[in-house]
Amino acid sequence: MNNENTNDFKYNCRKGDKFLPVTAEEVHALGCDVPDFVYVCGDAYVDHPSFGAAIISRVLESEGFTVAILPQPKFTDCEDFKRFGRPRLGFLVSAGNIDSMVAHFTVEKKRRGYDYYSPGGKTKLRPDRAVIVYCNRIREAYGDVPVLIGGIEASLRRFSHYDYWSDSVRRSVLLDSRADILMYGMGEKTVVHLAKLLDKGVPVGKIHSEPQTVFAVREDSFEIKEDDVFLGNYEEIKTDKKAYAESFRLQYRNVCSRTGKRLIEKYANRLLVQNPPLPPLTREELDKVYSLPYTREYHPMYEKDGGIPALTEVKFSVTHNRGCFGGCAFCALSFHQGREVSSRSVESVISEIKLLTTLPDFKGYIHDIGGPTANFRYPSCEKQKTHGVCKNRRCLTPTPCKNLKFDHSEYIDLLKKAENVPGVKKVFIRSGIRFDYIMYDKKTGEKFFRKLVKDHVSGQLKVAPEHCSDNVLALMGKPPISVFESFKEKYFKLCASYGLDQYLVPYVMSSHPGSTLESAAELRDYIKTWGYSPEQMQDFYPTPSTASTCMFYTGLDPFTMKKVYVAKTPEEKAQQRKMMELPRSVHPSARSGKKGKTVQKSFSKPKARPDTKKK
Helix, strand or coil: CCCCCHHHHCCCCCCCCCCCCCCHHHHHHCCCCCCCEEEEECCCCECCCCCHHHHHHHHHHHCCCCEEEEECCCCCCCHHHHCCCCCCCEEEEECCCCCHHHHHECCCCCECCCCCCCHHHCCCCCCCCHHHHHHHHHHHHHCCCCEEECHHHHHHCCCCEEECCCCEEECCHHHHHCCCEEECCCCHHHHHHHHHHHHCCCCHHHCCCCCCEEEEEEHHHCCCCCCCEEEEEHHHHCCCHHHHHHHHHHHHCCCCCCCCCCEEEEECCEEEEECCCCCCCCHHHHHHHHHCCCCCCECHHHHHHCCCHHHHHHCCEEECEECCCCCCCCCCCCCCCCCCCEECCHHHHHHHHHHHCCCCCCCCEECEEECCCCCCCCCCCHHHHHHCCCCCCCCCCCCCCCCCCCCCHHHHHHHHHHHCCCCCCEECCCCCCCHHHHHHCCCCHHHHHHHHHHHCCCCEEEEEEECCCHHHHHHHCCCCHHHHHHHHHHHHHHHHHCCCCCEEEEEEEECCCCCCHHHHHHHHHHHCCCCECHHHEEECCCCCCCHHHHHHHHCECCCCCCECCCCCCHHHHHHHHHCCCCECCECHHHHHCCCCCCCCCCCCCCCCCCCCCCC
């Protein structure tokens, strides 16, 4: 994706009137015998910028490539993968917006009974380990056709990784899928670069230098450079937990586009090679991505099933940023979106909101202006712009870095302009916020806090203290509980000053590495005075490529290599969770230590907490 003429489209958010083709007949109507790419996705087809498949396919379309969408194909044989014929340039494969195993299984490893990314919430419309299954069906159909994999499932499984569901260390998904190239992270630039190389006739097996890609090569045909970082041999990593933790530490230290090195992992006589990441999209590039002509609807073929539930949550929400320097150990964003924050221009976001007000089912409410962390809009510090993110410390914990830049001013301006758009009645913030970032911001934090409480809370504010034990919080990458206590006290004071009867709904996690039964009892006693809805509490879920999952598997903190207590048995995990099942939400009366009022809420289906994007 290039930067040419960015001013021509910078603020031109447009609603599309056509979906991308989903049948061969629709491809032929575009004047093509076959599409350039077939995008195979584990989610239903929703043409909205909250869905990765929509973004990647629209970006390719904007660059002149024809993309056909093959959503949730029948996977028991390869016939459905032949729907469009052999694509001119290749297949793109993604499991969807979340890892297919997380989509299918609870933390207790029980099958879920509802799928938010499938028509009508139906289950079993995609396979377990979707990337592997889809790619192998493509190979059955077309042999050596170029296959490029991406999305969060591929991105977080790009090296050998602990797999909670099989309780084993699995190989890179690139090898098990037999794909040619893995695109990790946010893939707009990468996929366009690869598309142009394939369009020029470059054999996919010769593409070894593109940033933000992973490929496999025979050891005897590859030159290892002096500054390459060797992660280890898979055979050792899968059996030696210390080697596994060391490999993770090296991966974490090389996620930055400015300082990241080429990483190599050995498999018998083959090498798995990861090229360094690209810089995050600039503000102008992000504006372009969100200005593309998405229809912002699920495909009409799902109407008979009642549509796609996941769209309801995001249809009238706007993403304004990417990346996160929060450093939560249980969050995969450090490996997927990265620690470098970038954001859209205020004008771009306002243009999108104006577009939303024209949609027929818009009721006047913007459900969210957020992202991975709603109140981040800038890189963490000026130093990061030239030297990259720090390899050996987090920006906010255990104490905020002296170089950390605190500034809510542009976000405040964005919110003010959004609520003044004609037709908008109310703008809410429902993405996670870093309450510690607010409390540490001595210049604009108070102003933002007041505006948040007064104008942007829909009756209850969701925050994530996660625990009360400072030892557990330190391992989580969260601030000491005293910071949350200060935030909670200030929140209820502000609510009272504005005459608002609002709740605080905290996310709490049991069984995170470091949490003993004594820690769980401490948390139980801490929350007894104010309680919360049980849907806001969950067991720690070990998902691929997080620091917490590394601790869970190895019993080691990969950053210090010190031993960490881990509750692993189902019995102890259940015991820790049982301690905290208090069905209430935090009410203003909690500030005085009184028992919180019960909040009764009803949902047609239980809303699962996103397992890979926690804040």
